[in-house]
Amino acid sequence: MTADRWVARTVRERLGLGRLVPLGEAADGAWLAERAADPVLRRAAAAVPAVVPVSLRVGLADPAETAEPAVPPPPGALPPGPLRIEADFAATADAPLPVTAAALRAALFTAARESLGLLVTEVDLRVTDLLDQAPAAAAPPEEPAAVPPPVEPAAGAAPTGAVAAVAARVPGVAVLTGALGAPVREEDGHIRIELATTREHRALDVAKAVRSAVTAGRTDRPTVTVVITAVV
Structure with missing residues (x-):
């Protein structure tokens, strides 16, 4: 090469x-x-009833609350600190939106910490679309x-x-x-x-x-x- x-x-x-x-x-x-975290978080979101995940981002919860890394970080890496997940999703009205959002937030917290080890302290959610009904067959989570x-x-x-x-x-x-x-x-x-x-x-x-x-x-x-x- x-x-x-x-x-x-x-x-x-x-x-x-x-x-x-x-x-x-x-x-x-x-x-x-983030590319590695996305499919893990997306699978967790897609498992929540009446939720269709649209986009997911992971970043620092507060850039002012970071720590000095114990080892040299890779190029362009974020410093150690509490993390925030930002997620856009579509949902049906089968359940009140606050109930759906709470279930999605819990699923993302669990996947981030238990499947990956990300120290997520905040999950910000935004509903981008209201669906008349749940999809007949949910698309498989992005691999x-x-x-x-x-x-x-x-x-x-x-x-x-x-x-x-x-x-x-x-x-x-x-x-x-x-x-x-x-x-x-x-x-x-x-x-x-x-x-x-x-x-x-x-x-x-x-x-x-x-x-x-x-x-x-x-x-x-x-x-x-x-x-x-x-x-x-």
Whole structure:
């Protein structure tokens, strides 16, 4: 692959990730792409009776209430802090809208925390359409985009074969990905690992297990950042 094609591919993949939101607490050293969160949250929303999810966004609840990350963050990542989900949805009038909204809010809170590990403190909802009746057959929730294959590492990247092998063996890791560059970057005492997790495992738990596995037995005590770009 030529340098120009490598750069173009990397830019496309990075833009497709959406925001990189903090996963867990500041000490957990993990971030999750909005692209990875979207299908998980969308499935939870679609399971609420009389609700048709339209759009979902995840961001900081209050940019003034953030913490210093314990490890170097990935490029463009949001700092650790409480999160807000903003959701647009259509609904029928089978139940009062406040009742429907409360059920949707609870479903999104649960999915964000229990399936992913996002520290969501607020869910803002907006009804964009009132339906005469529920759809005869609800469309299946949007599936995540295909997991990007690892891209070719940039020239001069440090050898990372051993780190990649350890990370790939952690339960819940589906594949190492490369939307931000090399799937594993190790330099100046810091390691950044990019991966996709399986939906059967909580994303935050996988990220913490990867960080522990990668540093186990190492005397140089590197810092480790985990970026999850898909849940498959």
